[in-house]
Amino acid sequence: FEDMAKVFYDEFNKNIEDEFLYINKEAIAAASVAQVYRGILKNGQDVVIKIQRPNIEETIKSDIEILRSIASALKDLYKDIDIDLKQVIEEFNTQLMRELDYNFEAMNAIKFKKMFEDSKEEYIPSIYSEYSTEKVLIMEKIIGIKLSDISKIRELGWSTKNIAEIGVRSLFKQVFEYGFFHGDPHPGNIFVVSSNCISYIDFGMIGIIDSKTLNFLNHMAIAISKKNIDRVIHLLID
Secondary structure (H helix, E strand, O other): OHHHHHHHHHHHOOOHHHOEEEEOOOOOEEOOOEEEEEEEEOOOOEEEEEEEOOOHHHHHHHHHHHHHHHHHHHHHHOOOOOOOHHHHHHHHHHHHHHHOOHHHHHHHHHHHHHHOOOOOOEEOOOEOHHHOOOOEEEEEOOOOEEOOOHHHHHHOOOOHHHHHHHHHHHHHHHHHHHOEEEOOOOHHHEEEEEOOEEEEOOOOOEEEOOHHHHHHHHHHHHHHHOOOHHHHHHHHHO
């Protein structure tokens, strides 16, 4: 905690414990890039505090250089390999660098909040921008059940079929309507907050679909729903 508190101080020039009514020094989640703590703001709001590990950017950049060397060596050894390993590494590097900037994640979360502001089926946590920087992110704490905890969901008498359908509708809305979707929707990043509502967390990885591809996907969906095989073939060839 002392190491992470120093990161907070470096970002704000303030002691982390002075900024909260309460902060649990035991991390509620610990990953390779960040640690997450539970806290209560001075206005009484329950939040999670995501703080980037010290020197993690230097570690990742060093690891990427090692991967670049491996990719180059493999390309020389296996000249007929079909995959452009260097391009894979560069895409991986671009995404990792984005994930290291929590301003990017904060903007993604704010956009999701706007997208689903009128929805009763999806709840997006609020971001506290005044406490969010490149290395610190403060987000409203979500009270819910992990999507993978099926026994708990059934214990409450909630329909897993209904929740699954909400998830599918949500994904379709993100992809087909907005062309902007959650890129890391594993069960740990989706909470069930009621029998008819889910919530997403962790917006570090998102996908964006350009207008041409979005247009294609919509036409393809319509053609498939109408079982118009000729139209499907035409779209795929195009």
